[in-house]
Amino acid sequence: MRIVFPLYPRFTALDAIGPYEVLSRLPGAEVVFAAVAPGPVTTDTGTLTVLAETALADIADCDVVVVPGGPGCLEAGQDAAYTGWLAAVHPKTRWTASVCSGSLLLGAAGILDGLPATSHWAVAETLPMFGAIPTPRRTVFTGKIVTAAGVASGIDMALALAAELTDRETAESIQLFIEYDPQPPFDTGSPDKAPAPMVERVRAQVMADV
Amino acid sequence: MRIVFPLYPRFTALDAIGPYEVLSRLPGAEVVFAAVAPGPVTTDTGTLTVLAETALADIADCDVVVVPGGPGCLEAGQDAAYTGWLAAVHPKTRWTASVCSGSLLLGAAGILDGLPATSHWAVAETLPMFGAIPTPRRTVFTGKIVTAAGVASGIDMALALAAELTDRETAESIQLFIEYDPQPPFDTGSPDKAPAPMVERVRAQVMADV
Numbered sequence: 001m002r003i004v005f006p007l008y009p010r011f012t013a014l015d016a017i018g019p020y021e022v023l024s025r026l027p028g029a030e031v032v033f034a035a036v037a038p039g040p041v042t043t044d045t046g047t048l049t050v051l052a053e054t055a056l057a058d059i060a061d062c063d064v065v066v067v068p069g070g071p072g073c074l075e076a077g078q079d080a081a082y083t084g085w086l087a088a089v090h091p092k093t094r095w096t097a098s099v100c101s102g103s104l105l106l107g108a109a110g111i112l113d114g115l116p117a118t119s120h121w122a123v124a125e126t127l128p129m130f131g132a133i134p135t136p137r138r139t140v141f142t143g144k145i146v147t148a149a150g151v152a153s154g155i156d157m158a159l160a161l162a163a164e165l166t167d168r169e170t171a172e173s174i175q176l177f178i179e180y181d182p183q184p185p186f187d188t189g190s191p192d193k194a195p196a197p198m199v200e201r202v203r204a205q206v207m208a209d210v
Numbered sequence: 211m212r213i214v215f216p217l218y219p220r221f222t223a224l225d226a227i228g229p230y231e232v233l234s235r236l237p238g239a240e241v242v243f244a245a246v247a248p249g250p251v252t253t254d255t256g257t258l259t260v261l262a263e264t265a266l267a268d269i270a271d272c273d274v275v276v277v278p279g280g281p282g283c284l285e286a287g288q289d290a291a292y293t294g295w296l297a298a299v300h301p302k303t304r305w306t307a308s309v310c311s312g313s314l315l316l317g318a319a320g321i322l323d324g325l326p327a328t329s330h331w332a333v334a335e336t337l338p339m340f341g342a343i344p345t346p347r348r349t350v351f352t353g354k355i356v357t358a359a360g361v362a363s364g365i366d367m368a369l370a371l372a373a374e375l376t377d378r379e380t381a382e383s384i385q386l387f388i389e390y391d392p393q394p395p396f397d398t399g400s401p402d403k404a405p406a407p408m409v410e411r412v413r414a415q416v417m418a419d420v
Contacts, residue, residue, distance in 0.1 A: 014231040014388065017258075021224040021361065024255045031257040040261060045234045047241040048227075049261040051250060100389075121389060138393045150389025151231065155362065160395040169408070172398040176412045178224065179310075179330060179360025181399025182392035183348045185370040188382040189391025198379070202386045 001165065002062040004032045004089075007041045007052045008082060010072025014151050015099040016050075019066045022158035025174045026166055034059055036081045044070045044209065056085040061092040064165070066158075069100025069120060069151070071209040077108035086111065095161060096145050099154035103147040107132050115142045120150035121191045122206040152189070155180060211238050211375065212272040214299075217245045217262050218292060220282025223253045224361050225309040226260075229276045232368035235384045236376055244269055246291045254280045254419065266295040271302040274375070276368075279310025279330060279361070281419040287318035296321065305371060306355050309364035313357040317342050325352045330360035331401045332416040362399070365390060 003023050005016045016033075024031045035041050035052035042049045067086065076082045086109035090096050098106050103119040106112050107130025116135040117127055127134045139157045140147050148157035159180070163171035188194040194202075213233050215226045226243075234241045245251050245262035252259045277296065286292045296319035300306050308316050313329040316322050317340025326345040327337055337344045349367045350357050358367035369390070373381035398404040404412075 012231070013227050017223050017227040020255075020258060021222070024257060031255065033258060045230075045241065047234060048230060048243060049263070051259040051261070053259070138391070149391075150387075152365065152388045152390040152392065156393050156395060163395070168396070172396045172404065173408055173412050173415075175394060175396050175398045176401070176404045176408060177360075177415065178362045179399060180362040180392075180394055181348070181359075181403065182362065182390075182394065183366050184385060184390055184392065185366060185373070186378070186382045186385050188385045189389060191386070193391065194382065194386045198383055198386060202383050205383075205387065 001026060001028050001064070002030045002032065003064040003066065004034055004059055004062040005066050005068065006056055006082065006085065007033055007035045007050065007068070008072050008076035009041060010044045010070050011041070011068045012070035012100060012151055013043045013048050015068035015070060015102060015154055016066065018152065018154040019097070019099060019158035021178055022155060022162055022174050023064065023066070025177060026162055026170065032059065036079060044072065056081065059089065061089060063094045065089060065093055065096050067098040067102035067105050069098070069102040073101045073105050074210055077105050083109040094144060095164065097157065097161060099148045099157065100150050103127065103132070104130065106145070106147065111145065115145065116140050117147040118149050119147065120206065122203045211236060211274070212240045212242065213274040213276065214242045214244055214269055214272040215276050215278065216266055216292065216295065217243055217251045217260065217278065218282050218286035219251060220254045220280050221251070221278045222280035222310060222361055223258050223260070225278035225280060225312060225364055226276065228362065228364040229307070229309060229368035231388055232365060232372055232384050233274065233276070235387060236372055236380065242269065246289060254282065266291065269299065271299060273304045275299060275303055275306050277308040277312035277315050279308070279312040283311045283315050284420055287315050293319040304354060305374065307367065307371060309358045309367065310360050313337065313342070314340065316355070316357065321355065325355065326350050327357040328359045329357065330416065332413045
């Protein structure tokens with residue numbers, strides 16, 4: 001089972017590493033970190049660099065693709081080598097997934113036209129630019145596409161996807177392996193739970209990064 | 211505020227990247243991924259490589275150190291260059307933190323003697339080898355040391371630590387930024403929630419990796 005993470009400069013690390021930590025533990029999983037140009041790829045903070053071992057052009061098909069989000073998605077969405085690869089590989093996948101603003105990249109590749117999708121709460125309103133129907137849920141499954149909300153939601157998405165790819169017990173075992181028994185010390189993880197001024201401040205931060 | 215992640219071969223990616231995604235967003239944070247030998251460091255799955263930009267020997271002090279766990283912790287715990295650095299830097303930190311079996315590395319560095327600590331549930335029973343008192347909680351704060359349970363618990367730990375390093379509102383804003391509003395599709399994230407046969411199977415998997 002070949003699982004590809006197509007990286008690009010200024011992606012958000014946890015968008016990819018959360019699902020990676022789940023999906024890489026599936027029996028028979030072969031994980032590939034790839035990019036238009038293979039080599040070091042630096043994340044949005046500028047302080048973490050991950051190696052993309054493979055060129056996207058060298059990957060003709062795969063079982064699962066997981067597209068991370070991040071402020072670099074604007075440039076990636078205008079890179080025909082990136083979106084063209086997504087468009088070409090999507091018909092051959094078992095599942096096409098995104099986390100955070102990664103759904104905007106699926107949109108830029110023409111994959112979400114007319115379909116419900118989610119994204120980071122601060123950018124979800126841009127989904128209709130790509131013909132997608134904003135659906136404010138943590139994960140949105142539609143056919144063989146699954147989109148997840150912001151950054152940390154990729155872990156929830158990947159566990160649900162793991163069950164689809166194998167079975168529930170396998171996914172539950174991975175949850176136990178990674179001790180994903182969340183106990184956040186605060187309860188401000190979504191815009192409907194956080195105070196309105198905080199929501200507006202963080203929205204401005206997110207937009208400033210892009 | 212200098213925050214160092216001391217990596218080693220076969221660490222578990224999410225142990226580091228979860229806390230990184232939180233702590234790197236603190237105002238004034240300067241994150242450093244380091245290792246005994248700087249350069250590419252491959253994680254436990256063998257499919258993800260992260261660059262350690264700095265040699266541990268070149269870091270004389272820092273505000274925060276976050277030690278990840280992973281099956282490579284056994285070798286790292288026997289590497290005097292690694293544990294010696296931990297022991298030398300700890301007296302100078304504001305906070306010394308670990309995730310998962312990273313607490314065994316704090317133990318190997320002599321930092322946990324007589325102190326309560328947690329770790330991945332499958333290896334927590336080895337904490338007394340280092341004089342630590344196993345404490346089965348998601349995060350254990352003792353003085354300026356905080357240990358977290360398995361893999362995903364590092365996100366919970368880092369949010370609590372973020373509040374200690376700054377203030378509660380800053381930490382809550384980061385939680386909103388990374389949309390950490392967990393909605394796991396299953397409820398098997400800890401050994402007291404999962405069925406006993408699953409616990410024993412996963413325990414064997416964890417031990418086989420080490």
